[in-house]
Amino acid sequence: QVDLVESGGGAVQTGESLRLSCTAAKFTTTVYCMAWFRQFPGKEREGVAVIDPDGTTSYADFVKGRFTISKDNSKDTLYLAMDSLKPDDTAVYFCAAQNMPPGRPCTLATMEYGRSQGHNYWGQGTQVTVSS
Numbered sequence: 578q579v580d581l582v583e584s585g586g587g588a589v590q591t592g593e594s595l596r597l598s599c600t601a602a603k604f605t606t607t608v609y610c611m612a613w614f615r616q617f618p619g620k621e622r623e624g625v626a627v628i629d630p631d632g633t634t635s636y637a638d639f640v641k642g643r644f645t646i647s648k649d650n651s652k653d654t655l656y657l658a659m660d661s662l663k664p665d666d667t668a669v670y671f672c673a674a675q676n677m678p679p680g681r682p683c684t685l686a687t688m689e690y691g692r693s694q695g696h697n698y699w700g701q702g703t704q705v706t707v708s709s
């Protein structure tokens with residue numbers, strides 16, 4: 578059983594910033610592929626950013642230049658720094674983790690696939706609300 582506990586959501590105004598945290602229990606972030614997803618009401622979760630065990634990152638186009646994913650392996654904690662927030666960013670944000678099988682890269686696409694196949698571990702979600 579993998580436990581992911583998120584914190585840091587809240588309500589802000591357009592242009593402001595938030596930082597989300599996700600602390601992992603019972604596994605190490607040096608091994609797992611880690612990602613942030615978000616979910617709008619009535620919609621599937623969508624990938625926002627991913628970081629592989631070596632620290633390589635990639636982002637969905639709609640957050641490039643505004644959001645930064647990072648991790649602190651000494652604390653087994655994943656972060657998402659969100660700047661220049663917009664009302665369209667209002668959603669529930671989830672951290673996700675997967676121990677990728679050998680030969681499968683850690684990318685947003687493979688984490689999206691993991692979501693569809695039930696392979697990802699998930700946090701409980703944290704609400705981010707951006708008002709205009």
